[in-house]
Amino acid sequence: MNYILFDGPSRNSLLPFTFTRPVADIRIGILTIREKWEMFLDSTTTTVTEDYLSDKYPMVEMDENVMINASYLPNLELVEMVKGLQDNQAIFKDEDVIAFFHKDSQEEVNFETYEAIEFNEEVIKIEHTWDIFLKNGEALQEDFNLITNGRESIPLSSSNNTIAPQNIFIEEGAKLEFVTLNASNGPIYIGKNAEIMEGTLIRGPFALGDDSIVKMGAKIYGPTTVGSGCKVGGEITNSVIFDHSNKGHEGYLGNSVIGEWCNLGADTNTSNLKNNYAQVRLWDYETERFANTGLQFCGLMMGDHSKCGINTMFNTGTVVGVSSNIFGSGFPRNFIPSFSWGGSGGFTPFITKKAFEVAEVVMARRNIEFTDQDKAILEHIFEETKKYRRE
Numbered sequence: 001m002n003y004i005l006f007d008g009p010s011r012n013s014l015l016p017f018t019f020t021r022p023v024a025d026i027r028i029g030i031l032t033i034r035e036k037w038e039m040f041l042d043s044t045t046t047t048v049t050e051d052y053l054s055d056k057y058p059m060v061e062m063d064e065n066v067m068i069n070a071s072y073l074p075n076l077e078l079v080e081m082v083k084g085l086q087d088n089q090a091i092f093k094d095e096d097v098i099a100f101f102h103k104d105s106q107e108e109v110n111f112e113t114y115e116a117i118e119f120n121e122e123v124i125k126i127e128h129t130w131d132i133f134l135k136n137g138e139a140l141q142e143d144f145n146l147i148t149n150g151r152e153s154i155p156l157s158s159s160n161n162t163i164a165p166q167n168i169f170i171e172e173g174a175k176l177e178f179v180t181l182n183a184s185n186g187p188i189y190i191g192k193n194a195e196i197m198e199g200t201l202i203r204g205p206f207a208l209g210d211d212s213i214v215k216m217g218a219k220i221y222g223p224t225t226v227g228s229g230c231k232v233g234g235e236i237t238n239s240v241i242f243d244h245s246n247k248g249h250e251g252y253l254g255n256s257v258i259g260e261w262c263n264l265g266a267d268t269n270t271s272n273l274k275n276n277y278a279q280v281r282l283w284d285y286e287t288e289r290f291a292n293t294g295l296q297f298c299g300l301m302m303g304d305h306s307k308c309g310i311n312t313m314f315n316t317g318t319v320v321g322v323s324s325n326i327f328g329s330g331f332p333r334n335f336i337p338s339f340s341w342g343g344s345g346g347f348t349p350f351i352t353k354k355a356f357e358v359a360e361v362v363m364a365r366r367n368i369e370f371t372d373q374d375k376a377i378l379e380h381i382f383e384e385t386k387k388y389r390r391e
Contacts, residue, residue, distance in 0.1 A: 352379055
């Protein structure tokens, strides 16, 4: 069977992260949503997403396909139902479509003609940006069970201090000495060739991706995920950092999501709680206004390729778009559009030529090419988000 992950109606409420990727390529837990589905299905997947992303994330359609809503994370019960789908059948959760059988000859799908199969079990669904950190602990536990099933961790050096070591899994090539790992509240997973420097304190649930580094004396509270190729330090609480991003110095990051290719300057701090303890309002790209999250704790949402200078302060519930550069004293506003350059004193547009120069240098440091596809995606985002900037 050919499996295709589609963005679904949650795509816009997951901006700015879905400006640069399909919903399927959001990281939550240890793996991306796509990686989870592919492990469960033992099959590769392709994507139905926005037209401007389709060159980089193409769809492969065959005679018979199963379309899967990428907002839903797989579990054993759901995957069995998806694998069993037949012609003219669809899986629903309440009124939401999770998956359906599709033939390449079908131009439109009329679900009134489908046999509706109701999924009544619990399932994790990612509908809003804050779900990425809010549901990260549950997703991390499920990924840990999936990845480590039937496998043995490499042994830890006796210099390390561990609590609940049965909940700790270390991949080949990882280096850690004189580190405290407390997995009593959730698992700790350390990826291949990752390094945790001495003096670090980690309380699970926690995942560190391949080739990532935790610097000396860092304090990390779960549930937290750091993707591959990252460098982190200081204090981090209940946050998700996508691949190739750095928070390498002192400063606090809490209840936040950081995209790929981001850099937080030394002593950058995020507020995750309002002084009056009120619920946090966050910029909503669909309504183009601030909306109540229902959360008391919510920090920073930063899109891909964005960066901030030393001593940057972010107010509770700040949204930063793609490829913005924030610096200077004082609190910048709570919504910073994509391709913005400035700080609390105001912003000017960050023109694409300059943004591309930065992206090319940053990616080359990790031996990754900044391709024409990447340029085309960012150019589209620049034009699409022009209405939010003061040109």
